Amino acid sequence: MAAPVNPVPSTEQVIEQHLAECGLDRAGFTVRYEPDLQSIEIVIGPKAKATNDQFACIQKAVGYEILTFSNGAMQRAYLDYTNELARPQVLAMARSQLEKEGLLADFPERQNFDSTSLYAQALEKHCKLVPGKALTTSGNDIAFQPNPEEALNMKAFTKKYSCLLLAMQYAGALEREVKFGFIGNEAYSEEGQ
Incomplete structure (x- = not known):
C-alpha cells in the first residue's frame, strides 16, 4: 500500500x-x-x-x-513603511535619470520656498512648464492635475509631462514632509457594484 x-x-x-x-x-x-x-x-x-x-x-x-x-490609519502607516523601504532605490533611479537629462543641476529644494505652492510652481518651472498649470497644492500635498483634454494625445502628453513626473518622483523620495499624488478620473462603475 x-x-x-x-x-x-x-x-x-x-x-x-x-x-x-x-x-x-x-x-x-x-x-x-x-x-x-x-x-x-x-x-x-x-x-x-x-x-x-x-x-x-x-x-x-x-x-x-x-x-x-x-483600517485607513493602518493602511497609511503600512504604505509609509513600504515607501520608506523603496525610497533609496527610487531616489537613485530618479537622480540618475535627471542627471542623464541634464535636469539635476539647480533642482528645486522645498526648504528654499516659503510655501508648498511656490515649491510646486518651481518644479513646473524647472521642467519648462507654465507654473500653476499642472500641479495643485493643499497643505503639504502636491497633486498632478493637468487639463484632462491634454491626455487625448498621449504622445504629446508624455513628451510635455515626462520631466515633471520624473521631478515629482525624485522630489517625493527626497522631500519627506511633502506628499505627491495624482488626481484623475475615477473608473466608471454601476451603482451597487
Whole structure:
C-alpha cells in the first residue's frame, strides 16, 4: 500500500500560514485570488490584531500580492513603511535619470520656498512648464492635475509631462514632509457594484 501523498499547499494557503506566523489572528484576515484583479488580494481587518511592529513580517509574507488594511490609519502607516523601504532605490533611479537629462543641476529644494505652492510652481518651472498649470497644492500635498483634454494625445502628453513626473518622483523620495499624488478620473462603475 502506497503512503498517502500530501497535497501541495496553494499560494493562498502559504500566505495565510506566513501571516499567522507573523502573529496575526486568522479570523481577522482573508487571502483569496480575485479574478478581476488577476492577483491574490489580502485584506487585514482589526480582528487580525496587526501592529506596526509586524509590518516587516507581513510585507515578506505577502510579497508582491495586493494588500489592504481595512483600517485607513493602518493602511497609511503600512504604505509609509513600504515607501520608506523603496525610497533609496527610487531616489537613485530618479537622480540618475535627471542627471542623464541634464535636469539635476539647480533642482528645486522645498526648504528654499516659503510655501508648498511656490515649491510646486518651481518644479513646473524647472521642467519648462507654465507654473500653476499642472500641479495643485493643499497643505503639504502636491497633486498632478493637468487639463484632462491634454491626455487625448498621449504622445504629446508624455513628451510635455515626462520631466515633471520624473521631478515629482525624485522630489517625493527626497522631500519627506511633502506628499505627491495624482488626481484623475475615477473608473466608471454601476451603482451597487
